[in-house]
Amino acid sequence: MTKHTQAYVAALSPTQRRIAQLGVVFVPIVTQITDILRVGSLAFYYAFKKPIRWREVLQQSFFIGNRSLAFVMIVLGFLGMILIFQSGFQAKRIVGDLQGMGALYLQLLFREFAPTVTALMLATRVGTGIAAEIGSMVVTEQVDALRMNNAEPIQYLVVPRLLASIVMTFVLSCVALCVAFGTGMFVANTVFEVNVATFYNTSLLEWGDLIIFSLKALAYGITIPIIASQAGLAAFGGSEGVGTATTMAVVNASLAVTILDFVLSGVGYIFFFS
Amino acid sequence: MIRIAEVYKYRGHECVINGVNLVIPQGTQVGLIGPGGAGKSLLMKICAGLVRPDSGSVLIDGTEVVGIGDVEMTSVRSKIGMLFQNYALFDFMTVEENIGFPLRQLGGRTEEEIRDEVNRLLLAVDLPNTQKLFPNELSGGMKKRVTFARAVIANPPILFYDDPTAGLDPVTSGKIFALLEERRARGGTTSIVVSHDILGMRDICDSFVLMDHGRIVFSGTREQIEASTRPFVGQFWRGEADD
Numbered sequence: 001m002t003k004h005t006q007a008y009v010a011a012l013s014p015t016q017r018r019i020a021q022l023g024v025v026f027v028p029i030v031t032q033i034t035d036i037l038r039v040g041s042l043a044f045y046y047a048f049k050k051p052i053r054w055r056e057v058l059q060q061s062f063f064i065g066n067r068s069l070a071f072v073m074i075v076l077g078f079l080g081m082i083l084i085f086q087s088g089f090q091a092k093r094i095v096g097d098l099q100g101m102g103a104l105y106l107q108l109l110f111r112e113f114a115p116t117v118t119a120l121m122l123a124t125r126v127g128t129g130i131a132a133e134i135g136s137m138v139v140t141e142q143v144d145a146l147r148m149n150n151a152e153p154i155q156y157l158v159v160p161r162l163l164a165s166i167v168m169t170f171v172l173s174c175v176a177l178c179v180a181f182g183t184g185m186f187v188a189n190t191v192f193e194v195n196v197a198t199f200y201n202t203s204l205l206e207w208g209d210l211i212i213f214s215l216k217a218l219a220y221g222i223t224i225p226i227i228a229s230q231a232g233l234a235a236f237g238g239s240e241g242v243g244t245a246t247t248m249a250v251v252n253a254s255l256a257v258t259i260l261d262f263v264l265s266g267v268g269y270i271f272f273f274s
Numbered sequence: 275m276i277r278i279a280e281v282y283k284y285r286g287h288e289c290v291i292n293g294v295n296l297v298i299p300q301g302t303q304v305g306l307i308g309p310g311g312a313g314k315s316l317l318m319k320i321c322a323g324l325v326r327p328d329s330g331s332v333l334i335d336g337t338e339v340v341g342i343g344d345v346e347m348t349s350v351r352s353k354i355g356m357l358f359q360n361y362a363l364f365d366f367m368t369v370e371e372n373i374g375f376p377l378r379q380l381g382g383r384t385e386e387e388i389r390d391e392v393n394r395l396l397l398a399v400d401l402p403n404t405q406k407l408f409p410n411e412l413s414g415g416m417k418k419r420v421t422f423a424r425a426v427i428a429n430p431p432i433l434f435y436d437d438p439t440a441g442l443d444p445v446t447s448g449k450i451f452a453l454l455e456e457r458r459a460r461g462g463t464t465s466i467v468v469s470h471d472i473l474g475m476r477d478i479c480d481s482f483v484l485m486d487h488g489r490i491v492f493s494g495t496r497e498q499i500e501a502s503t504r505p506f507v508g509q510f511w512r513g514e515a516d517d
Contacts, residue, residue, distance in 0.1 A: 141362035144324050148356045149379045150348045 032230075032252075039154060039230040040222075043162050046155035053160050060164035064126050065171060072121050072172050073179045079117060080109075080180030084187040098192050102199030105184055110209040111268065114177035115169075116261045119220035122169060123253035127228040130161055131249035134232025135242040143233070153233065161225040169221030173213070208272025212264060219260050227253045275300045276321060276432070276464060281330030283316065283488075291317055291327065292488035298466065303458045305479035306468045307510070312485040314468045315359060318434050321466070322354055323347050334432065352380060355425035359437040359468075361417040363409040369396070369420055370405035376428040395423040399453060415446035422453055433457070433465040439474060447474055454478050472513060484510060 012020060084105060091098055134157055137143050143153045188194040231249035235241040276298040283291035291313050298304050306314045319325040321332055323339045332339040334350050342350075355376070363372050373395060374388045383391075396402055399419040409417060418438060425433060435454060439447035451471075455478040457463060469475050475482075482499050484492040484507060492499060492507045499511055508514075 137365075140360045141358040142364055144319070145356070145358060145362035145364070147324060148322060148351055148354065149376050150351050151375075151379055152344075 032234075035234065036227055036230045036252075039158065039233065040226045042152075042154045043158045043226055043229070046152065046159045047162060049155070052163070053156070056160035057163045060160050061168050063129065064122070064161075064164050065168035068122060068125050068168075068172060069175065071125055072118055072176050075121055076114070076117060076176040076180040077183045079113070080183035081187045083108075083113070083180075084184040085191060088188060088192045092192065098188070098194050099198055100201070100204075101188060101192075101194060102185065103201035103204040105199075106181060106202060107204045107209060109177050109180055110205065110213045112261070112265070114180060115173040115213055115216035115220060116257065118173045118176040119169065119216075119224065119257045120254060122165075122172065122220070123224050123257055124250055126165065127224055127249040127253040128246045130225055130228035131232040131235075131246045132242055134158075134229055135235035135245035138233060138235045139238055139241055154229075158225065158229040158233075161229060162222065165225040166218065166221040169224070170214070170217040173217040177213075206272065208268060212268040212272065215267075216261065216264050219264060220257055223256045223260060224253045227256055275333075275335060276466075277331075277333040278317070278321065279331045279333075281317070281320060281327045281332065283313075283320065283325070283327045290488050291320065294330070294485075294488070294490055296483060296490060296493070298464055300464055301462055302480040303454075303463075303465045303467060303478065305475045305482045306466055306485065307470070307472060307475065307482055308485035308491075309510070310470070313488040314485050315436050317485070318436055318466055318468055322356055322434055323350060352428075353430055354432045354434065355428065355430035356433070357418075357421050357425045357435045357438050359440055361409070361421050363417055363420060363424075365409050367408075368405065369401070369407050369409070369412070372409070372420060373423045373427055376424060380428055391427060392423075395427055399423050400449070415442050415449070418442060418446070418450055419453070422450065426457060431463060433463055435465065435467045435469075437468050437470070439469060439471050447471060451475070451478055472511060 009017060009020060084101070087105075088098060088101060091101060134143075137157070143157075146153050146156055185196060185199045188199050189196055228249040231245045231252065234248075235245035276296075278294055278296040281291055281294045282289065294313075294317060306318065308314050316325060320327050321334070321339065323332075323342075327340060330340065335353060337346070337350050339347070339350055364375070367375070370389070370392050373392045377383055377388045377391065392405070396404060399422060401416060401419055401423075404412070404416070404420075409420070412420065422438065425435075438450050438454065442450065451474045454465075454467060458465065458478060458480075467475060467479060476496060479496070481493070481495050483490055484499070486506065492502060492504065494502075499507060502508055502511075
């Protein structure tokens with residue numbers, strides 16, 4: 001707090017001071033949310049406006065999709081094994097019957113784990129990448145150079161990442177679902193001796209599960225690049241500013257994924273599962 | 275012509291541009307000099323519409339830059355070429371794509387015409403056969419020359435050079451200043467050069483503006499600045515340290 005601000009705060013009444021303290025906490029949060037919404041709305045506006053840099057969309061798809069594939073597969077593969085191992089032990093102790101485990105597990109993967117855990121992985125891997133790339137372009141004046149040449153940075157930098165992320169988050173969620181189910185099936189078969197044909201049970205799956213899966217993948221695919229791009233575009237200073245932007249991108253994107261998961265699960269419950 | 279009137283810019287409670295008034299006549303090259311942190315680059319960015327001042331007015335060829343919308347700013351920026359202090363070359367583009375970028379953005383030319391113009395400029399800045407290189411494959415001096423080529427390719431009537439020789443050796447600095455001088459000699463371009471290199475700037479600018487702590491402390495020709503009896507002006511011009 002500067003000397004000027006300290007003197008200003010000292011002159012306030014206790015009630016005014018409490019309100020001012022609230023402002024210190026909430027004003028930066030509201031400002032950031034407003035900026036994320038601004039970047040998001042502009043990105044959607046430019047996503048429907050020519051020209052779209054399709055070559056860049058393909059490059060970003062490779063970066064988001066192909067380069068994240070191994071990471072997502074390994075994490076979801078191990079998570080699938082751990083989930084079945086732990087839940088199998090509990091189920092065996094309480095119920096003793098593991099016939100329905102595959103059906104329940106598949107439903108859980110569709111509704112929750114496949115899109116959400118994939119998105120959390122992408123928030124760290126892709127979110128940092130986008131924020132660092134755009135952030136370093138800001139601090140090296142490349143974004144100013146774009147503006148000086150009448151190229152809108154959001155159209156030029158954010159839109160290709162947004163389009164690539166929408167497609168690749170969905171694709172990666174599908175891959176993650178298959179991998180997690182496959183590794184889960186392997187553990188169920190080897191540890192609990194559940195037959196593969198018994199484990200592969202789609203009887204509990206409903207259309208609502210597919211819709212919620214797709215909605216979540218779409219929502220995360222939109223949210224992660226927009227939050228990361230906003231963090232990058234707001235970077236200032238030198239390498240320290242880029243570091244702050246990447247940290248901000250991971251924290252905000254992970255928070256957004258978690259909150260969206262809660263909201264969309266609630267929506268799913270109200271419309272499909274209640 | 276560029277007309278700056280009563281421009282103020284605050285960072286927190288600190289006034290970083292403090293009531294600047296300046297007129298740069300059409301076709302002149304002005305050297306904007308001053309110690310680090312004086313507000314030179316910031317003032318240039320305000321003129322280019324990249325930073326919005328807290329108050330004041332900036333007229334570029336009669337068009338107000340402060341507070342105008344994106345559409346109006348597009349027509350103003352198409353008149354301006356800018357050489358950035360940190361090169362600002364797009365690292366995902368080749369040299370050819372970087373230099374041709376302003377022409378592609380303006381439209382109205384074929385790819386072949388753009389390529390020819392890029393090749394002509396690359397020869398002019400003494401960088402033949404670098405078309406397919408990426409910025410990370412170039413030295414500092416080469417990057418500056420590519421940035422210069424990108425700034426001038428569309429023949430803008432206004433040019434802003436932000437520290438064109440920062441971090442360069444004296445020989446390369448000399449080459450850059452020669453390019454600036456060549457551009458000035460052609461006439462018709464209004465330009466601002468921000469630099470700490472007083473020696474290099476002496477012969478290529480029509481007049482000089484000295485800034486300190488966000489204010490203009492002196493404005494005049496080379497003869498006037500050399501004849502100034504004000505200690506700060508004399509010390510800065512001659513590069514003398516405080517006693």
